[in-house]
Amino acid sequence: MRDDHNDEAELLARVDRLLAVLSQPRTPLPPPEERVRLREAAALSTAQIADTLRCHSDDVAQWEAGTQEPLAAHRAAYAHLLDGLAALPPPRPHNEPSPQHAPTTAPAEQAEQPTLFSTPLSPAQAPPSSRPPQPAIIPAGPLAVIDHTDTLIAHFTNGTRLPLNTSDLVDLLRWALDSGLSREPLSSHDKPGDPLLVLTAAASTALGLPTELDDRAALRLPATHPALVHLDQAGFKLTHRGFGPWPRAYLPPVNKQRRSVQLAITAWGALSEDGWHLPPLPPTDLAHLLGLYTERLLTPRGSTAVCGQELMTALRPPTKPVRDPSSGTWISGPNPGALHQALEPAPPEAPDAHPLAEGRPPEHAMQEEAWDWSRQPDTQETSRYPHVVGLDTNLAFLSAASSLPVALNSPPRHVMAPTFDKKTPGCWYCDLSQTDLDPRLPSPFTATGQAPAGPGWYTTPTLEYAQSLGIDVRPIEAYLRNETGRYLDPWYKRLRNAYMATMADLGVHEKIPQADYLTAMSKLAAADPAQLALLAAIKATAKGGLGKLREGPRYIASPYTRWPALNKPTWRPDIRAAVIAKARVILHGKIRKLAEQTGRYPLAVLSDCVLYPARTPSALDIVPDGPDQQGIQGLIRLGVNPGCSKVEGTQSTSWYQHQLTQGLNPARYIKNEAPGR
Structure with a gap:
């Protein structure tokens, strides 16, 4: 049974200790803006000061913003540091010869490197002589894969790894904020990407998270879980989606600087569901693969569909800084060429x-949707063509x-x-x-x-x-x-470049003869599964991003009620319809011109896959070679570029007719039932 008297005594003792601290003489400090000036004049980072004073860089940032004041030993030490910075001579010009003696402060390029230890120790707990040496490894890249053996270990995209002096989620998030992990802005008005921490199953267990979520419908950890209670006590907030496979935790901004960390909980399906189908990988390999995805597209933020939508926004941010004509100050204003307000559809x-x-x-x-069409072949087609070959358009909707x-x-x-x-x-x-x-x-x-x-x-x-x-x-x-x-232009270009770079890594290059392309594609099945998973994720990002333009309700409470996605500027079913219509008419133009030139007509179409009758089970029997063996512009042609085609599958004409008798569109099944697949 709870002892209220003991609880009251403990609370009173805690209050007495706080009052004792506050009653001590308070060392004077310069104004907040002077604190910032002194630190920047010495080319120091908040992380360096935090490391020296055994506190978090969040604390230093709040001291400089004037939203919080240091207490007790921290206050005296901070004041002593500021007095010392004020007494330093002005910095030397860059072209002035350096003094004979080594400088007592680190060079500017080193000063911006963050501390690598996230768990602060008070002076009473750890005197300076007992502190462990600073590791030489500095976090690099936009993300870290966090694994656990005897301790938590961060694996970075450049192949390095770093043991972490932390054992709980709060300290891990604070370390991430101090680490310098980030993605560069993708456009002139974009913001740096939040650091991403990918937790392996072992790391999740070590941090006190369950191996799976009990709520299989909402896929969220209950707010009463001890790990989330600790986060809340430390001041961290979660987005409205809570703590699921892709949670984001953040602290209030300081000096208008965002302080947010994205997490991916692999034990809960973060990288094996919702468009992600990454094979089991060691932490170092996983960090490298996600680093490639980030380098070519963006830091993962959720499902591949969410990443596709986030990529649109990062490349065309809704707002940019503009000067207020009345006050002369900088304010947020609409960014031309972007989507910056939610609109009702027609x-x-x-x-x-x-x-x-x-x-x-x-x-x-x-x-305005993609095709689902098939027809019965005539007698001449049945007798002349014993095979059907499916030709699938590479990234048809992205190309459109x-x-x-x-x-x-x-x-x-x-x-x-x-x-x-x-x-x-x-x-x-x-x-x-x-x-x-x-x-x-x-x-x-x-x-x-x-x-x-x-x-x-x-x-x-x-x-x-x-x-x-x-x-x-x-x-x-x-x-x-x-x-x-042309809102989607930069989005198309980045996705196209990511796709082409990944295909090149897999040995499939552009501007090669169609026969060589077929040979290169035939070897993909034996390629590195991780690279194939990266390729699939890039393609899913393109497809899912377009799907998000018409995102439906997650749960239908009652008919004809609004759902949250309708309030996003990127909820635009008219743009999605225009892209699908454009892809459909482009494909129609190609098959129409191919029929005019070769007399070959399609038997079935499903979305961007076209089935043709063929004399031999080869796509080269259908598409013309062209003068350079790379096909003919304006017709269906084989190649790696978005808008060109690859072989989806091959079957017999009798198989095709059997599918029709079952009331099925053969284009839907030719891949799954193709020989050797």
């Missing part, structure tokens, strides 16, 4: 769960995002009987049902590939393609947007 663009979809007839919902004009921050405006303008992003209601199209090709205007039965809502890329086919495009009404930009 009614046809709204997903079925959206409040704007309530009562909407099905025919008034825009259906390149140079695509999309709407930015202007809300949709409703217009009746507008004149179609291919330069205006919008949602157009138009009748394309009278168009005469070759039945051996899927219709470019519907997701089913069947000709439209009446008027429908289309994006600008779809109607622009219809015009290119000679169709008279006369919209009945439209929802148009005025502000336009």
Whole structure:
């Protein structure tokens, strides 16, 4: 039974001890701004001062901000240090010869290196003579993989490792804030990336975290868990998603400096679910692999879809510093070319769960989605072509995002009987049902590939393609947007470069003959599983980032109620629809031109995978060589670049027909059932 009397006595004793400290004479300190000036004049970091005074750099930052004052021995020592800094001679110019004697303070480039010990010891606990020597290893890169054997060990992306003098989560987070781990900004108005700590299962156990989460629905550690109670007592806060596989813990900013740490709990599926499918790797190899992902894209922040969305924002930050004309001070303002405000969609663009979809007839919902189409081969095709070959477009939707004009921050405006303008992003209601199209090709205007039965809502890329086919495009009404930009361009370029660099590491290079490309791709199955997992993560980041543009509700409490994603500037179903439509019409143009040149027509299409009849089980039987054996521009061609194709699988014509009799689209299964796969 709880003893309230003993608790009261202990609390009173603690208060008496605090009052005794406060009653001691208080050593005077210079104003906070002078403390900052003296430290910076000596080229010292807050971490160095914290290491000297046996405290955390957070404490020094708060002393300099004036939000907290040092007490007792810390105050006297801090005052003594500041007095000594004030007495130092002015720093020498860089071109002045150095004195004969070694300087007593570290050079500026060394001064910025953080302390490597995160658990502070009071002077009474550890006199200076008993302190362990400073390790020579300095944390490097944006992240560390934390493992545990006899102690916690940080593994860095450059292959180095460092034993950590800490045993609890609070001290580990403080070490991360002091360590200097960070990612460089990805654009002129981006901020440095938060340090990432990846906890192995052994490290999680050592830090008192459970091996798995009891709440399998929410995937969150309860707030009453001792580790989270300790975090809260230390002043750390969590985001609204709590402490799950990808938690983020942060302290209040000091001097407007962000103090946040991202964690990845591998025991809870952080790198084996949600688009991540990394094989089991030793900590050093895992750090290296995640370092490559960060170097080529960004520091992982969650699922690959979340990373895709975060990459958009980092490359096009919503705000930038602007000068207030009235006060002359710098304030936050909109960043041109970025998405900086949440917008409501046009009614046809709204997903079925959206409040704007309530009562909407099905025919008034825009259906700009990827293809799911197949057809029965005719007798001639069956007799001439005993094989079917699936050709999959590399990063088709990412490729379609390149140079695509999309709407930015202007809300949709409703217009009746507008004149179609291919330069205006919008949602157009138009009748394309009278168009005469070759039945051996899927219709470019519907997701089913069947000709439209009446008027429908289309994006600008779809109607622009219809015009290119000679169709008279006369919209009945439209929802148009005025502000336009190529928002996705830097996102496309970074993802493309990451994909191409990883493919090159796997031995698949661009600008090689199509036959050599097929040979190189045939060797991928025997490639390093870690490199293949990195490639898959990059591709999933691209796909997932586009999916986040139309993120649905996690839980449906009741129909037509809003969900949190709707409040994000990056929730833009109109941009997603434009990208998908662009990818669909690009592919239609390629298969149409291939049919015109070779007489070969597709049998089925699923999203970006096209099945063709073939004389031999080889893609070279379908695609022309071209003058340099690299295919022909504007047609389907084999190659590593986004927008080019690879072989998805090969089967017999009888297999194809059997799939049709089962009511299936053979393009969905040709990869899984291909011989030798």
